[in-house]
Amino acid sequence: xxxxxxxxxxxxxxxxxxxxxxxxxxxxxxxxxxxxxxxxxxxxxxxxxxxxxxxxxxxxxxxxxxxxxxxxxxxxx
Numbered sequence: 348x349x350x351x352x353x354x355x356x357x358x359x360x361x362x363x364x365x366x367x368x369x370x371x372x373x374x375x376x377x378x379x380x381x382x383x384x385x386x387x388x389x390x391x392x393x394x395x396x397x398x399x400x401x402x403x404x405x406x407x408x409x410x411x412x413x414x415x416x417x418x419x420x421x422x423x424x
Contacts, residue, residue: 355424356387359378359424360380362377362424363393364378364387364423365422366421366422368418369420373405374407375406375407376407382416384417386413386415389408389411389412390411391407392408
């Protein structure tokens with residue numbers, strides 16, 4: 348998938364995504380929304396278990412979670 352960042356987010360709505368933050372933590376959940384500042388809203392994913400992607404531990408969100416765009420490094424669908 349390629350294109351402008353907001354177009355990619357639009358195409359990823361209602362899909363499970365992994366969000367990597369500046370502090371090194373990673374979260375995954377269902378992308379429920381976003382805005383022009385790339386603030387993202389995640390809902391609890393369908394699978395509640397923690398995932399390990401390579402050597403990085405990814406924490407599933409438990410409730411509706413808003414992540415400020417300034418903290419986001421990458422979003423992977």
